[in-house]
Amino acid sequence: MALTDAAINVDGAHPILGVYDRYQRAELLAVRKESRQAGKALALADKAAEAADGIALPSFGYWYTAGFWGVQRGIVLALLGRKADAITEATQGIAAMPAEHRTAGWLASMLGHVDREMNSGR
Template structure:
């Protein structure tokens, strides 16, 4: 059976944290031509695979797609069950992923760190996030790096290390070539940190900056794991910051708007439970 290269090329590009426009700039193909290759509207030939490998700096194999497929299915399973149930399986992917590419290794470590964090394994999560940052840096993958730095900051913030969280958030924002929607998420995280620190002026300024950045983004392909970087999630983050700033009514409106904008799958996911509780009268998660 012939190899179906279209999803493999797409997985390789997204694992590298590149949009079609960004990959186009590294090849002799337009974004639409690359899109046709990745959606089976144009036959993939050996020279196309070579162009992807040269642009991404990796050797592309069907195994990359297999790991990406397993990862996507595991995320859906997590949404339907719980982080603790899928954590052992994700940890099992780590050695395979690192063997295939630094980019996908970074993604697996980041996801492992997230699962460890929400299941109470803070120290393990810190190590996983550190490895994700290391691999993303090695691979020169801006989306992966910004993601890993922001997740490290999130874990530190949850642990009460506000100053360190701010430093990692600043580092994530310094990755100027990361996907613009990822950068908006990081800006909202920065606003939360400033609100926790009691810097009302700084938090409001960061909220405005994130809002203006979102308005400037048009016709851009969403990043991988896009539910972290869509308008529904941004509304939740705005609600969180406004709650910390003492504007409880506006905070609730934002959270309820975010819940309404979510896909049914994301709204029903275990990670969204604390947000669903707001609709029943609970406090907005700070």
């Protein structure tokens, strides 16, 4: 957790990395079953994603789109035991993604963390 917190506070890093780090923090808290803190961290991640909307993505993070954040949100919600909400968020995330991202291997891996059934047919 300390490394993720440190990454969030790196000066001069591209803002999109801070968004990713905030979602990772929420996921780590959810894994640790710290539900209340995970929920707060998820809300902060969502706010960071909104603030970064429209910022040009770096070449090393072309996939950091609103759709990606929706699937990431689904992972956190699944870990919190909110499976129906997790599936809804991930499904909306997929719909918001550029078409070429929908067949990416990283998406299949992420969806497996939301719900194993979401991978069937991919």
